Amino acid sequence: MKRNNIRKSGSPNATSLLITEDYQLHTLSNGIRIAHKQVPHTQIAHCGIMLDIGSRDELPHQQGLAHFWEHMAFKGTEKRSSLQIINRLENVGGELNAYTTKEKICFHASVLDDHFEKAIDLLADITFHSVFPEKHIEREKNVILEEMSMYVDSPEDAIQDDFDQLVFANHSLGSNILGTADTVNSFDRDQLFQFINDNMDTERIVVSSVSRLPFSKVIRVAEKYLGDIPQRTAKRVRTAPGIYTPVIDQKERSISQAQCAMGQPSYALLDDKRLPFFMLINLLGGPGMNSRFNLSLREKYGFVYSIEGNYTPYLDTGFMGIFFGTESKQLAKSIALINKELKKVREVPLTTLQLHMTKVQLMGQLAMSEESNMSFMLMMAKSLLDTEKVDSLPEIFSEIQNITSLQLQDIAQEMFNPDNFSYLTFLPE
Secondary structure (H helix, E strand, O other), rough: OOOOEEEEEOOOHHHHHEEOOOEEEEEOOOEEEEEEEEEEOOOOEEEEEOOOOHHHOOOOOHHHHHHHHHHHHHHHEEEOHHHHHHHHHOOOOOOOEEEOOOEEEEEEEEEEHHHHHHHHHHHHHHHHHHHOOOHHHHHHHHHHHHHHHHHHHOEEEEEEEHHHHOOOOOOHOOOOOOHHHHHHHHOOOHHHHHHHHHHOOOEEEEEEEEEEEHHHHHHHHHHHOOOOOOOOOOOOOOOOOOOOOOOOOEEEEEOOOEEEEEEEEEOOOOOHHHHHHHHHHHHOOOOOOOOOHHOOOOHOOEEEEEEEEEEEEEEEEEEEEEEEOOOOHHHHHHHHHHHHHHHHHOOOOOOHHHHHHHHHHHHHHHHHHHHHHHHHHHHHHHHHHHHHHOOOOHHHHHHHOOOOHHHHHHHHHHHOHHHHHHEEEEOOO
8 A cells, every 4th residue: 555645855864754644754874763643732742662573583492581671671771770760751740651562562651742852761761771780680570470470360361372372383473472480580681682682673663753743853852862872783583483283272270261262373464355354353353342243142142241353463474363251051152153153254245234334333443543642653653663654544444445245255264264263262170
């Protein structure tokens, strides 16, 4: 998809500056990109630094190291203690946060726009100048081990992590982002610095911003705090998962309700079928109460409290999963109802009205998600790293409008064969 309304700007470094109707883009001399969307009617500035590094870039003995870096970045830099980091934005009513995914690490902040420079200064400091104090390392290991225990105690979360391991067996995409108790306990400062050195690439870093501030000020602040970061190139090579083989597994847990996950690998980030498949997943198991799974399993039969369908695209593959909890005696019936809905979309094309309503619902959901300035800030950075562009809503809507019923049926026949699904079930002991 082409980006519309791009023009060269006459501001500094014009050859590296792109402007669209939705966002502006500037590239620093070290390769770090600055993306900004100006929103006139807000006093809040949302900004973040997103790196194209995640848990899939870890070696087996490093499982959990990307997430550990995210935690340790807040524990001290060359010029700030952990307490100074915490107070820097909190004292002015701002928020500082971070997260790690399979392919990304992001440090981000939200503040009154008067304090935008403070936020960028702090984000740059914790991203590029953390020293990982020894006294905090053992303490933070315990924090992460507690975090692991929280996930184990939540079967809805635990089954999703375990299902990743089932679908992407013997590949880093299947590893738990938190790591294992053994790997976390083995981490030290040298491993953190080595991981950063092996994976950091300044051309794979985006500083994203949404506020009412003019782009010229955003560039000026970015140049001040990020312009002198040395240019770096990553040594890492990402490898795709191997051949997928469906697996059926069942585990007993100290739980009162059965939990079930079913699914398989799916389309990668740049696959032309990505958006139609997302629309199909949204129809079946999206957040709407009128999803087909919810109408069948909850509203008609009362078998579940909630059921969801997920689709996550990665660089070279994707993941689709269906997750629900139910009474053990209703497990087989619930799976049968899901398969009935999957069979229906494989065999019966959507009517003109059904297709229209499915498109309208998805467009409405996407429009509402873009209303959140923080969500747009994060999406803008991820999209630039993944696809080198940020599609406007009109572009996305146009692509959605061009999706056909036959196209959805072809995708359903390709992706919704239960014989190709892996199944993981947690049963009460």
